[in-house]
Amino acid sequence: MSDTIVSLPDQTTARIPKDNYLTRENGLLSWLLTRDHKRIGILYLISITFFFFIGGALAGLIRLELLTPQSDLMASDTYNKVFTMHGVIMIFFFLVPSVPATLGNFFLPMMIGAKDFALPKMNLASWYLYMAGGLLALYTMITGGVDTGWTFTTPLSTHYVNTNVLTTGLAIFIAGFSSIFTGLNFIVTIHKMRVPGLTWFRLPLFVWANYAASILMVLGTPVLAVAIVLVALERTIGIGVFDPTKGGDPLLFQHLFWFYSHPAVYIMILPGMGVISEVISTFSRKRVFGYTAVAFSSVAIAVFGFFVWAHHMFIMGVSNYAVLVFSLLTMLVAVPSAIKIFNWAFTLYKGSITFETPLIYAFGFMGLFTIGGMTGVFLGTAGTDIHLTETYFIVAHFHFVMVGGMLMAFLAGIHFWWPKMTGRMYPEKLSQMAAVVTFIGFNLTFFPQFILGMLGMPRRYASYPPEFQILNVFSSAGATILGIGYLLPVLYLTWSLKYGAIAGDNPWQATGLEWQCQSPPLTENFPETPVMDHEAYDYEWLEKQQEARRKEAEVTSVE
Amino acid sequence: MSEQQEHAEHIVSPVVCAVVYVALLAGVGLTIAASYANLGILNPIIVLAIAFTQATLVALFSMHLKWSAKLTQLSIGACFFILATLVSLVLLDNVSRAWGSW
Amino acid sequence: MSNSPAITPETHTATEHHEHPPFLLHHFNSMEQQNDTSSFAMWLFLLTEVMFFGGMFVVYMIYRNWYYAAFVAASRQLNVAMGGINSVILITSSFTMTLGVWSAQTKRKGALILFLILTFILGFVFLGIKGMEYKEKFEKHHVPGEHYSLQSFINPASDAEAMATGTKALPLDEAVHTELFFSLYFAMTGMHALHMIIGMGLLLFIIFRARSGAYTTGHTAFVEYFGLYWHFVDIIWIFLFPLLYLINRH
Numbered sequence: 001m002s003d004t005i006v007s008l009p010d011q012t013t014a015r016i017p018k019d020n021y022l023t024r025e026n027g028l029l030s031w032l033l034t035r036d037h038k039r040i041g042i043l044y045l046i047s048i049t050f051f052f053f054i055g056g057a058l059a060g061l062i063r064l065e066l067l068t069p070q071s072d073l074m075a076s077d078t079y080n081k082v083f084t085m086h087g088v089i090m091i092f093f094f095l096v097p098s099v100p101a102t103l104g105n106f107f108l109p110m111m112i113g114a115k116d117f118a119l120p121k122m123n124l125a126s127w128y129l130y131m132a133g134g135l136l137a138l139y140t141m142i143t144g145g146v147d148t149g150w151t152f153t154t155p156l157s158t159h160y161v162n163t164n165v166l167t168t169g170l171a172i173f174i175a176g177f178s179s180i181f182t183g184l185n186f187i188v189t190i191h192k193m194r195v196p197g198l199t200w201f202r203l204p205l206f207v208w209a210n211y212a213a214s215i216l217m218v219l220g221t222p223v224l225a226v227a228i229v230l231v232a233l234e235r236t237i238g239i240g241v242f243d244p245t246k247g248g249d250p251l252l253f254q255h256l257f258w259f260y261s262h263p264a265v266y267i268m269i270l271p272g273m274g275v276i277s278e279v280i281s282t283f284s285r286k287r288v289f290g291y292t293a294v295a296f297s298s299v300a301i302a303v304f305g306f307f308v309w310a311h312h313m314f315i316m317g318v319s320n321y322a323v324l325v326f327s328l329l330t331m332l333v334a335v336p337s338a339i340k341i342f343n344w345a346f347t348l349y350k351g352s353i354t355f356e357t358p359l360i361y362a363f364g365f366m367g368l369f370t371i372g373g374m375t376g377v378f379l380g381t382a383g384t385d386i387h388l389t390e391t392y393f394i395v396a397h398f399h400f401v402m403v404g405g406m407l408m409a410f411l412a413g414i415h416f417w418w419p420k421m422t423g424r425m426y427p428e429k430l431s432q433m434a435a436v437v438t439f440i441g442f443n444l445t446f447f448p449q450f451i452l453g454m455l456g457m458p459r460r461y462a463s464y465p466p467e468f469q470i471l472n473v474f475s476s477a478g479a480t481i482l483g484i485g486y487l488l489p490v491l492y493l494t495w496s497l498k499y500g501a502i503a504g505d506n507p508w509q510a511t512g513l514e515w516q517c518q519s520p521p522l523t524e525n526f527p528e529t530p531v532m533d534h535e536a537y538d539y540e541w542l543e544k545q546q547e548a549r550r551k552e553a554e555v556t557s558v559e
Numbered sequence: 560m561s562e563q564q565e566h567a568e569h570i571v572s573p574v575v576c577a578v579v580y581v582a583l584l585a586g587v588g589l590t591i592a593a594s595y596a597n598l599g600i601l602n603p604i605i606v607l608a609i610a611f612t613q614a615t616l617v618a619l620f621s622m623h624l625k626w627s628a629k630l631t632q633l634s635i636g637a638c639f640f641i642l643a644t645l646v647s648l649v650l651l652d653n654v655s656r657a658w659g660s661w
Numbered sequence: 662m663s664n665s666p667a668i669t670p671e672t673h674t675a676t677e678h679h680e681h682p683p684f685l686l687h688h689f690n691s692m693e694q695q696n697d698t699s700s701f702a703m704w705l706f707l708l709t710e711v712m713f714f715g716g717m718f719v720v721y722m723i724y725r726n727w728y729y730a731a732f733v734a735a736s737r738q739l740n741v742a743m744g745g746i747n748s749v750i751l752i753t754s755s756f757t758m759t760l761g762v763w764s765a766q767t768k769r770k771g772a773l774i775l776f777l778i779l780t781f782i783l784g785f786v787f788l789g790i791k792g793m794e795y796k797e798k799f800e801k802h803h804v805p806g807e808h809y810s811l812q813s814f815i816n817p818a819s820d821a822e823a824m825a826t827g828t829k830a831l832p833l834d835e836a837v838h839t840e841l842f843f844s845l846y847f848a849m850t851g852m853h854a855l856h857m858i859i860g861m862g863l864l865l866f867i868i869f870r871a872r873s874g875a876y877t878t879g880h881t882a883f884v885e886y887f888g889l890y891w892h893f894v895d896i897i898w899i900f901l902f903p904l905l906y907l908i909n910r911h
Contacts, residue, residue, distance in 0.1 A: 239844030
C-alpha cells in the first residue's frame with residue numbers, strides 16, 4: 001500500500017487560497033441566507049450528520065435491548081417507538097438527502113461548469129424545509145414518539161395506536177417537499193445549464209445517477225404526500241378510506257405508500273452508485289468500462305423502480321396474479337444494478353489500482369451491495385418471501401444495501417471530495433483503518449441477521465426465543481465496532497479542518513471539472529466559464545493538461 | 560428591447576383563446592347531457608373522453624404546450640406514463656381480488 | 662476581488678454593460694436560458710401536483726368500482742346545477758387568465774389588470790358557491806365523521822334530492838359506503854379549493870405588482886407561470902366535476 005496517486009503541493013509553501021466560498025462572506029446570516037450551492041451543501045452535511053447520530057443512538061438502543069432474549073431494557077411499546085424513530089430518521093432525514101443534498105448540491109453545478117443551480121433560492125428553501133421536518137420529527141420523539149414502524153401500516157396507524165402518527169406524518173410530508181425541491185432543481189439544472197460542449201454522454205456518471213434519482217424524487221414523493229394526507233384525515237375525521245368497518249381497504253394505503261417507498265430506496269442508492277463510479281475510475285486510472293451502459297442503467301433503475309412496489313406487500317393480501325406480476329418485474333429491476341457492478345469490476349480490471357480510503361469504501365460497497373442485492377432476489381421470489389418476510393432476513397437485506405451499500409458510498413464520497421470542499425487532506429492511515437473497522441463491524445452486525453431471519457426470528461420484536469441469543473450477541477458486538485467506525489471519520493475529518501495537509505487543486509489527479517479549479521472553490525466556482533472538449537474520465541486529456549501546466553511553471557520560474 | 564433578439568415567444572391570440580373557451584363550455588354542456596342519457600357502459604367512457612379532450616385543449620392551447628419545448632412535452636408524457644403504471648397495477652391487484660360490489 | 666460582496670461576475674460576451682437585460686439573474690447566461698429553465702421548472706412542479714391528485718383519483722377509482730350503487734346514490738345528492746355553474750365559472754376564469762397573459766405579452770397594462778381582477782372575482786364566486794354546497798352538505802349531515810347520517814339513503818322519502826333524482830332506497834350495508842363517497846368528495850374538492858385559495862393569494866400579489874407595471878415591460882414570466890398553475894387547477898376541476906357529480910344521472 002505504499003503506492004499512491006496522491007499528489008499534494010509542497011507543504012512548506014502551500015496555502016489555502018485566500019478567496020474561496022468559505023471566506024467570501026462572514027457571519028451567521030451569510031450562511032443562513034446563502035444562495036451558494038456549496039454553502040447549502042455544507043449546511044446539509046452538518047445537519048444530516050446530526051440526524052445520523054440520533055438515528056444511530058436509537059440503533060444502539062435496539063441492539064442493546066436485543067442482547068438478551070427478554071424485553072428487559074425497555075417495554076415492548078417503547079421498543080416499538082425506538083425502531084420506528086430509527087427508521088424514520090435514518091430513511092427520511094439521513095439516507096434520502098445524504099448524497100444528493102450534500103455532495104450533489106456541492107458538486108453538481110461544478111461538474112457541469114455552471115455557477116449555481118437553476119433555482120438557488122429553492123435550494124435554500126429545501127434545506128429549511130428539511131430542518132423543519134427534522135426538528136418536528138425530533139419533537140415527536142421527545143413528546144412520546146410513534147410506534148407503528150416507519151411503514152405506518154393501516155389500520156394500525158389509523159385506528160389502533162394513540163401515538164404521534166400525525167406529527168410524524170407531517171414531519172415526513174415537509175421533508176418530502178424538501179426532497180422534491182432538490183430533485184426539481186437537479187433535473188432543470190442538468191438539462192439547461194451545462195457548459196457548451198458538455199453533451200449528455202460526456203457527463204460524469206455521478207451526474208447521471210443524481211439525475212435518475214431526481215426523477216424518482218419528483219414523480220414519486222407526491223404519492224407519499226397523498227398517502228400521509230389520507231392517513232391524517234382518517235385519524236382526525238374518520239373518513240373511512242382505510243377502515244374496513246366503513247368499507248375501506250387498508251391495502252390501498254400500502255399501494256400508495258410503497259409506490260413512493262420502493263422508488264425511495266432507489267433515490268437512496270442511485271447517488272451512491274454515482275459516487276462509486278467516480279471513485280473507482282479515479283483510483284484505477286481508467287475510464288469507467290461501458291460508460292453508456294452505466295448511464296442508461298441508472299435511468300433504467302429509476303424507471304423499473306416504479307413498477308415493483310407491491311413486492312413489499314406479498315403477504316398482505318394482494319391477489320395472486322398481482323404477486324406473480326410484481327415478482328417478475330422485481331427480477332427485472334435487479335438487472336441494471338448488476339450491470340453496474342459488472343462494469344465497475346471491469347473498470348478495475350487491468351487498471352492501476354491504489355488503495356486510498358475512498359476506494360476501500362468502494363470495495364466495501366461492491367461486496368456488500370452485491371450480497372444485499374442478491375438476497376433481494378430471494379425476497380422477490382414470492383415463495384421464499386413468504387418464509388423470509390417480516391423476519392430478520394429482511395432487516396439484514398436492507399441494511400446490507402442501505403448501510404453496507406449506501407452509507408459506505410456516502411463515506412467514500414465524503415472522503416473523495418473532502419480535499420476539494422475544505423482544501424485539506426485527512427490523515428490517510430487513520431482513515432483507511434476506520435474504513436476497515438467499519439467493514440468488519442458491519443459484517444459482524446448484519447451477517448448473523450441473515451441467519452436469524454432464516455431460522456425464523458421475527459423483526460420488530462423486543463424479545464425472542466433464547467436459542468437466538470448467541471447470534472444477537474454477535475450482532476450487538478458488531479454494532480459497537482460499527483459505531484466506532486462511524487465516529488472516527490467525524491473526529492479526524494473535523495481535526496483535518498485545522499491540521500490536515502493542504503490538498504491543492506487536484507490531489508487525486510482526477511478528471512472531473514470540479515477538480516480543475518482551486519480547493520476550496522471560489523463562490524462562482526470557475527473564474528472563467530470552462531469549455532468542455534473531452535470525454536468523461538479522459539486521463540489522457542488530464543495528462544496533457546498537467547504537462548501544459550508543468551511547462552508553464554518551468555517557463556515562469558526561469559523568467 | 561431585447562425581446563426581438565430573444566427566441567420568438569409564441570403569443571396565443573385572443574381568438575384562439577376564445578375558440579378554446581367555447582369548446583370547453585360545449586364540453587361541459589355535452590357531458591351533463593350525456594350523463595342524463597342512458598347509454599349503459601358507454602356513459603363513463605363518454606364522460607371521461609370529454610374530460611380528457613377538455614384537459615388536452617387547456618394543456619395544448621391555454622397552457623401553451625403545443626408551442627413548448629420538446630423536453631416539456633416529453634416530461635409530461637413521462638409523468639402520465641408513471642401515473643398510468645400506478646393506476647394499472649393497482650387495478651390489476653383489484654381486478655383479480657375484489658372486482659365489483661363487495 | 663476578495664473584498665467584493667458575493668455577486669458573481671457576468672460571463673456573457675456583451676461588450677457594453679447597458680445591454681445586459683435588467684431581468685437576467687446572474688447565474689444564467691442569457692434571457693433565453695433563464696426563461697427556458699424557469700418554464701421547465703414550473704412544468705416539473707405541476708407534474709408533482711399531477712402525481713399528488715393522481716393518487717387521490719386512484720383511491721376514487723377503487724371505491725367507485727367496489728361500491729357503485731352507494732356512489733350513485735351519494736353522487737345524486739350533489740347539485741348538478743351548482744357544479745355545472747362552477748365549471749362554467751372556472752373555465753371562464755381560465756379564459757380571462759389566458760387573456761391576461763396575452764395582455765402582459767402585448768404590454769397592455771390596463772387590460773392585464775382588468776383580466777386579472779376578473780379572474781380573481783370569478784375564482785371568488787367559485788369558492789363562494791363551493792362554500793354554499795359544503796354548508797348544504799353539513800346541514801344534511803353528509804359530512805363524514807361523527808355526525809354522518811344515512812337517513813337520505815335508507816329512507817329516500819325523507820330527502821328532497823333523493824326524491825327529485827328518483828333514487829331508490831339502499832340496504833343498510835350498502836348505504837354505509839356513501840360515507841366513503843363523501844369522504845372523497847370533501848378530500849378532493851377540498852384539496853382543489855385549497856389550491857384555488859393559494860392561487861388567489863398569488864393573484865392578489867400579481868395584481869398589486871401589475872399596477873406598478875411589473876409584467877408589461879418585457880418580463881412576463883411570473884404571470885405566465887401563474888397562468889399555468891391556474892389552468893392546472895382548472896384541469897383538475899374538469900375531471901372532478903363529472904367524476905363526482907355525474908356518476909349516474911339517468
